[in-house]
Amino acid sequence: MYQSLVQLSSISPFELPNLNSQFLSLSDALVRTYIDVRFGAFNNISNHIVRTVSRFKKTGVDGKLTGSSRHAIKLGSYSVESTVHFDSKLDSIKNTRVTLPVELGNSQASHVSEWNDIKTGDVILLVKLGDRLQGKGSFEKCGIENVCSLHVESVANKNGSKKLSSNSRSFLIHAIGSHEENFENMNLLLKLPEALKDYFQSLKNIETIVDYPDSTLEPWFVEQILGYGDHNAGNFTKLDHRSKLSLKSIPCDIIEEALKDFELDWQHDSKKRRVDDEIKKSYDAEIIGKQVTLKEGTYQPSLNYTPAQLRAIVCSSLDGLTIVRGAAGSGKRSLASHIILSNIVNHSNERILVVTKNEITLDDLMDKVIKLGVKDEYVFSMTDTASQEEKVKASTLRITELLGNVGDLASLLDIHGAHDNDPLCATNFWKYELQPLWESFLHKCKSCDSSEALLSCYPFKSFGKLNIDGSQDFNSTLKAILGHYCEIANLFEEIERLGPLSFLTSKKSKAEYLLTLQAKVIGVTASFLEENFTLLQGYNVHYSSILFAEASQLNIHESILPFLVDSKGTQSRVIMIGDELNLGPSVLDSESGKVVGLSTSLFEQLINKGAASITLSSPEGPLEVEHIIVDGSTEEPETGFYHNLQECNAIIDYISTSNEDLTVLTPFEGQRAPLQMMVDGKFNGKFTVQTVESFRGCRSNTVIVSMVRTGNYRFDEKLIHSIYQSAISKLVIVCSPAYKRDYGFVFV
Structure with missing residues (x-):
């Protein structure tokens, strides 16, 4: 070495x-x-x-x-x-x-x-x-x-x-x-x-x-990432679509704007599709390819999509590549959660893999998905061991509850035995005791001529809620009995599915079993996927969709790896959401990254090649920008580590006189450490100093940033963009006169 x-x-x-x-x-x-x-x-x-x-x-x-x-x-x-x-x-x-x-x-x-x-x-x-x-x-x-x-x-x-x-x-x-x-x-x-x-x-x-063939990926995606094929090979307009998509309660003006290149078929008598004085017309849509059939529905104010958001949701549920661009605060993360929901609803038997750069984004996105109504058991974050343990605990309690129901059923039927001891005993009870009773009932049905006779020979009528009293007609009673029996069958089916948890010994093995059994949304960070690639391959879990929630921060390797961890097949739908103007992937060496082209994300490369994309509206409201000019000096105590103590003092002075809830940033690690020490000494750990790179993807109401470098130092445009995107209402820039001269006009 x-x-x-x-x-x-x-x-x-x-x-x-x-x-x-x-x-x-x-x-x-x-x-x-x-x-x-x-x-x-x-x-x-x-x-x-x-x-x-x-x-x-x-x-x-x-x-x-x-x-x-x-x-x-x-x-x-x-x-x-x-x-x-x-x-x-x-x-x-x-x-x-x-x-x-x-x-x-x-x-x-x-x-x-x-x-x-x-x-x-x-x-x-x-x-x-x-x-x-x-x-x-x-x-x-x-x-x-x-x-x-x-x-x-x-x-x-x-x-x-x-x-x-x-x-x-x-x-x-x-x-x-x-x-x-x-x-x-x-x-x-x-x-x-x-x-x-x-x-x-x-x-x-x-x-x-490295030896994986091109056929590992969808042909349209290979064309786009290799750069020699059609840069829009994965656009939904060029692919065949067989699955049906459904949307509920979308305002008609949003539909017309979002899907203007689709073929819209309005299924109602009136041709008025506008907002009257009191009621906003909304429609339920069924989409197959570019064919959209619309029927008048009920307006729901909670579904307040913009045209760009609705188009992203529709396109991401169709086969192919969907690219969504948006600045900080444009609602990328909220949109991602709705895209995940749409994939679950419209592709109910399939899974979606969600890839983020950091855990904060992943946790927030998983929470948003659950708040939209997706069952907690369907949402599985690979990095959140606490939530996995909660799922294991909930499922274990569920087995106990189900076995209790089995015991109640056995008592009502006066069938003695240890039928509720464990899932295996319950399964045998179902197979050898209950199913024969059901078959006997079906045989007796042939001689029943009334609902009362039908009900009297039904063996499970005392269990649960049958909701019939004998006054209904024969067909209604039979239909209710069939529904009731299906509920009992589902009870034992659930016991059989969760049964292996009773003999798996470790929490990890139980969590892995639940992942393969019930997860519909699988969330990972790029680093977790990197560290556990072989392990995840061994699960043999197939997913048909991949959503990259921070696509502009992932390098080529991090963008390709999620496709290859699935050993069962290729992915039909790929959704990339990001901001190509923000800081790109972190590379170990910036110069080598530029030469090979890996300091530019696959997301940005596709946009630069002209791939079709959907642009979200920028957040409204002006950003207040204040410059604090410090005529300080940049020092380099260690190679590549820069600090400016005069700017540190200026930030301490500003914080001391401010009542705002501040986030303190700096582009340089060499400045972060001494500034953190000074902040801790003055404010007892109230504030955490972060680098711009570590804070990217997050936002704060008020941000104060130390630029450190003096003279004619040239700052990366993406770095400056990230700094401005990090603040919601107010940005305070502590800088040299040269920075104010060269960059003071940017984004203001």
Whole structure:
């Protein structure tokens, strides 16, 4: 690894031709993603090592290290041993196991928290730090003589027991590395920052799917993502549609505007389709392809769709690709919840996969779907273990309730036995006791000549609510009995479906069973999908629709992976919702991302190619913008980390005199840390300082942002757009005179 990092600057990983975001095949797109992730990770790891190690120095004759960093600890003695194990083909694999003692002593609480975050699978680095050399590369200047990488196998207490505490100051890390690396005489242990933790998993996933053929995806989607086909191949107008869609109570003027390129058939006598003085005409619609049949319905003020929203809901329920664009506050998330509802209603036997960039968006979206009336048991968030446990608990209680009903039924029929002990006993009771009684009743029906006779020979009339008293006619009584028997049959069918929960032992296995059994909406974050790709494939859960709720923030890999996790088939409907003007995907290395084209989301690439899209109306109301000019200076205490203490002081002064509920942002991580310390010291943790990137997708009524950089620094237009979109009513920009001069007019 050391040689790879040292030679990194002289290696050009971009031997492939620049095709301007066009790809030869799906595999080609994945190979380019692999190159970007690998090169970006190594470049960032190299910079991280230099930044961290430069804070340490070898001194004195004994070679002791001085210095500190939250990402590194000094090593004392540690053990190294060679191991051999056999793979599935019985080939021997040699590894090196290293046991590393972590001693945090009197380290700051933030350092303790950082190191207690280490978990199985994380990549850690061992560094041999020697004397600094002049006039050499960045590694030699820091005195780095060797670097080795390891994967954490386990974390344990000093006595060998499993580590449970989250603030331990003394524990062991057991890690595995290549037998070809030299792990001797290292004196520093480094951990990777959060942004770099998942790179190894990304590479493994791409390796798994890189040979997937183009036929894995729908032909129309392949045409669009590869860039050589019809950029509107997935538009609903070019695909055949057999399924019927239904809409209820939509105002006629909204229908006419939203579906003006559809063939509308108004099924009523009057040709007046406008709003009179008191009543707004509304219609129920049935849609097959571009054919829309409309019948007059009842107006419901709660269904207040705009034409763009209605068009998005209709198109997203038809086969193909639907692209929806909208700025912050335009109702993208609310629209996404209605699209999910429409898919459930119109494709009741199918599932929809919902993909977001972060958990906050996913949780909010799942809550919105439930509030629209979708049963909680149908909505399954893969990242929310608490809600999964609640579903398991509710289903377990439901089994108990159903078995109680079985016991009541057995008592009414005077059939003795342990029929309500467990689901298996209940199923046998149904099969061997109740069904024969029903068959006997059907045989007796042939000789019944009145409703009273029919009712008298029905064996289950005392159970539940039959709602007949013998005064009804024969056909009505028979119909009521059939409905009553169906309710009993459904009871035992539900017991059979939920029955496996009674013998599954772990909460996880029970939650997984419920996922495969009843989930109609499956929610995941891109990172969760990345980390659990193979596990999710093993569930064999098929979904016909995919909704990307933050499509503009997902890179190519994150946009393709959801299609490939479903091993049962392809997806008929793809919905992408986002804002291409906002900050795009986070890439490990911005320069490599630009070269390969992966710093631009698939969402934005499709829009740039001219794919048809639906644009939502921007939120109404002017944004109040205030500039606080600070003639400060930008400092760079660590490479790539910038702060401006004068702007920190200006923000503290503003907060001190303001009664507003504020959100504090900055584009730079180097500014966030000292600003957070100052805010904590002054306001006792009342405010949390966030970077613009970490806050994207969220909004606050009043936002104050520190721009940090001075002089003629050029800000990314998408960054500025994100800053303006983050505020609802008021935006306070703390900046240099140069920023006010160059960007003060933007969006005002």
